[in-house]
Amino acid sequence: MSAPEDLSGLSDAELYRIKFVRRLPEALDELAGPEHGVVDLPLHVAWSGVTSYDVDRPRQRMVLYSTVLQEGMHDDLVAYLNRDFLLAQWPVLRKLVGRTVRTVWENAFPELRTAA
Template sequence: MDPIRSVHSSRTLYYARPGRPAVVVADLAQLRGPTSGVVELPHRLFWQPDRHVDLDAPGLLAWMYETVLTEAVQPDELRAWLHGPTLIRLWSQLYLPRGVRRAWEERHPVLHARDIAA
């Protein structure tokens, strides 16, 4: 089985951008990343010299989620940097590529329902 498709529940392959499939975890409970404090994103996810992010600063937690959701190529990156309940709470506020949003909402209907209610 294609390793990228194995992290999706659907037969449709969605893209974060051309040539980059969106990556989705099977279960939101797997997401146990940080929700506060200062973190340093890996260079693979964010290419700036200073990759420190203060998650307590207004808007930066959502910005980090957008970055990780768009740039992740492995489920482990999602597990390390995202937190399930926080993702659900922020979902309707996140600016994401269409393919990323569709992939996640298809796999996790709670996100789509939350988006409609917001």
């Protein structure tokens, strides 16, 4: 068993960034979310407001993706996000998520920067 990582001394901003980095999939190809239909998010992701989204409706899909990117854990990302939709929506979606989320995803996946 490895020793716990020492995060003391890191700024709140760096701890926040690390939180999102740890959730990332290894590759965008892992994102196998639905291409059609209604998605019902669990309460740990959509803890306030709407929890069901129709993937076939672009605006609802955009809100779904924004919510999952900001609130979802690793397993949520791979279950609810679809690689092709993420790439297609990224130019607009990147403006809807926080700077930390945007930077973490674009640093990990250069194809998102290209899509933007």
